Amino acid sequence: MMTLEGKTAVVTGAxxxxxxxxxxRLAAEGANVILAARSIEKLTELEEQINGAGGGEAIAVATDMTDRKSVESMAAKAKEAYGAVDIIVNNAGQMLSGTVRSGKTEEWESMIDVNIKGVLYGIHSVLPGMIxxxxxxxINIDSVSGHxxxxxxxxxxxxxxxxxxxxxxxxxxxxRTGVRVTNISPGMVDTPLMGSRSVDRKILDPENIAQAIVYAVTQPAHVNVNEITIRPV
Structure with a gap:
C-alpha cells in the first residue's frame, strides 16, 4: 500500500x-490538503482543526467551483504552496429539485454548473501537471443516482x-499515463444535502466514504480502482 505522507490533495466542497x-481523514493520513469551497469561514475553522491535530497541513482557499478562473486560482495556490497536486477529490455538489415538470430552470442550471462544470473545471486545473x-x-464523487x-x-x-x-x-x-481515476457512488449519506428527508433505515456516515477514498488512493501505483459504489445495508 502507498503512503499519503508528503502528498498534496485538493478537496472541493470541503x-x-x-x-x-x-x-x-486525508490529512490524518499525512497528506497536505487544500480546502476548497465558497464558505471561507467554515473552511478556516476546518483549517485550524486540521493544523492543530498533527499529520498533514491544511490551507483554506475560498473557491467558486462554477467559476473556471476561481478554480484555476485555487489550483495555482496549491502548486505554489506544495509544488504539485497529487490527488483531487471532486466532491462539491448540489441536490435541488430534480423533476422536469417542476420547471425550476434556475435550480437545474445550478446543479449543472456545480455538478458537471465544477467537476470538469477541477479536473482541468490539475490534470496537465499530473500527465x-x-x-x-x-476522485469524482458521483452518487447511486448516477446509476x-x-x-x-x-x-x-x-x-x-x-x-x-x-x-x-x-x-x-x-x-498508460500513470494518472488514475476513481468514481465513488455513495447511497444516502448523513450530510446537509439530505435536508429534511425522512428515512426508515440507518444511513451512511461521511467517514464511510472517506475510508473508501483512502483505500483507492493508497493502492500500489499500478492499481487503478475505477468504481466504488457504497450503499447502506
Missing part, C-alpha cells in the same frame, strides 16, 4: 458533509450520470 470529513509528472489521482433514476431525481440524476460518464471516459483517455 466546508461540510463528505468533503469536510474526507479532508480531515506531465506521470502520476496523480482523480438509477427515480421520479423525483431526473435532473439531479442526469448530472450524476454525467459525472460517471466523465470518469469512464477519463479512464480510457488516461490509460
Amino acid at each position: 466546508s461540510s458533509g463528505i468533503g469536510k470529513v474526507v479532508a480531515a 506531465e509528472r506521470g502520476s496523480g489521482h482523480l 438509477e433514476v427515480t421520479k423525483t431525481s431526473t435532473v439531479y440524476s442526469a448530472t450524476k450520470f454525467a459525472v460517471r460518464a466523465i470518469s469512464m471516459g477519463l479512464e480510457k483517455e488516461l490509460a
Whole structure:
C-alpha cells in the first residue's frame, strides 16, 4: 500500500458533509490538503482543526467551483504552496429539485454548473501537471443516482450520470499515463444535502466514504480502482 505522507490533495466542497470529513481523514493520513469551497469561514475553522491535530497541513482557499478562473486560482495556490497536486477529490455538489415538470430552470442550471462544470473545471486545473509528472489521482464523487433514476431525481440524476460518464471516459483517455481515476457512488449519506428527508433505515456516515477514498488512493501505483459504489445495508 502507498503512503499519503508528503502528498498534496485538493478537496472541493470541503466546508461540510463528505468533503469536510474526507479532508480531515486525508490529512490524518499525512497528506497536505487544500480546502476548497465558497464558505471561507467554515473552511478556516476546518483549517485550524486540521493544523492543530498533527499529520498533514491544511490551507483554506475560498473557491467558486462554477467559476473556471476561481478554480484555476485555487489550483495555482496549491502548486505554489506544495509544488504539485497529487490527488483531487471532486466532491462539491448540489441536490435541488430534480423533476422536469417542476420547471425550476434556475435550480437545474445550478446543479449543472456545480455538478458537471465544477467537476470538469477541477479536473482541468490539475490534470496537465499530473500527465506531465506521470502520476496523480482523480476522485469524482458521483452518487447511486448516477446509476438509477427515480421520479423525483431526473435532473439531479442526469448530472450524476454525467459525472460517471466523465470518469469512464477519463479512464480510457488516461490509460498508460500513470494518472488514475476513481468514481465513488455513495447511497444516502448523513450530510446537509439530505435536508429534511425522512428515512426508515440507518444511513451512511461521511467517514464511510472517506475510508473508501483512502483505500483507492493508497493502492500500489499500478492499481487503478475505477468504481466504488457504497450503499447502506
